[in-house]
Amino acid sequence: MRHRIGFYGAGNMAQAIIAGLVASNIYKKEEIFVYNHRYEPTLQEVEKKYGIQAVIDEKELFEQTDVVILAVKPAILLQILPRIKAYLQEEHLLVSIAAGISIQQIAELTGPHKIIRAMPNTPAMVNEAMTSISPNEVVSDKQIQTVVDIFNKFGKAKVVSEEVIDAVVGVSGSAPAYVYLFIEALADGAVAEGLSRGDAYEFASQAVLGAAKMVAETGKHPAELKDMVTSPKGTTIAAVQSLEESNFRASVMKAVQAAANKNREMSKED
Structure with missing residues (x-):
């Protein structure tokens, strides 16, 4: 069965997903639809940039598609869910990328539908996202694979239980900010130490990129890779010692847990 993909929202994350789909050529541009809540100029820009189908009526978005990616902020999602309930049919699969809004919360506002929570991160904009895929019990394996395939178009996607999504937010969703710091x-x-600002950013960013690729592609434990760099009485072990004296690893662990706790609190607040 050929799916028709709809995007409710046309912000940066939606555009990253759209760009990945268009580049993959798996879906025709006529099979990708987008609706943007309130901001019609953005909708027109997205239509022109990607050649996909823009719709100005949210009802039409659901009439034209069977997989709908809800790409809006959490507060907006809670506002629109009761309204779009009237448009939902049995074949619709809802994919929410809003942080802090649980599958149960979505179901309470829309009724018992096929729902997936997806948590991509901002490197989606350079086709290097990491996305968690958490389905409810009525989503079929085939539908799960469809959504995994969509998010694989601009990075990597992995199916995990919604129970660990707070940890995913801490280690992946919020993590780009830690790396930028x-x-x-x-x-x-x-x-x-005297390096120019431009050169310093170039050396630093490439070092982080290369180190991440080493972890991803060699299959070696990060500690093993670290040991490969730390020669006896060398520069690197001196730097590692300095980081440890500053509680570097403990600070990072606390940051991950702080993000996870905040995501957990957001789920309880709404």
């Missing part, structure tokens, strides 16, 4: 700090240290 780390890159900035690396560069600041290099500038303090």
Whole structure:
């Protein structure tokens, strides 16, 4: 069965997903639809940029598609769910990328439908996202694979239980910000040692990119890769010791847990 994909929302994350789908050529541009709540100029820009089908009526979005990606902010999602309930048919699969809104909350506002929570992160904009896929019990294996395939078009996607989604937010959803801070700090240290600002960012960002690729592609434990760099009485072990004295790993662990706890609190607040 050929799916027709709808996007409720046309922001940065929606456009990253759309770009991945268009580039993959798996779905025809006529099979991808987008509706943007309130901001018609953005909708027109997306239609022109990607050549997909823009619709100005939210009801039409659901009439034309069977997989609908809800790409709006959490507060907006809670506002629109009761309204779109009237448009939902048995064949519709809802995919929410809103942080802090549980499958149960979505179901309470829309009724018992096929629902998936997907948590991509911002590197989707450069086709390097990491996305968690958490389905409810009525989503079929084939439908899960369809959604995994969609999110694989701009990075990697992995099916996990919704029970661990708070941890996913801490280790993946919010993590790019931690890495940006780390890159900035690396560069600041290099500038303090005389390197130009532009060169410092280039060296720092490439070092982080290369190190991440080593973990992803070698299959080696990060500690093993770290040991490969730390020579006896060398520069790297001196730096590692300095980081440990500053509670580097404990600080990062606390950051992950802080993000996870905040996501958990958001789920309880709404």
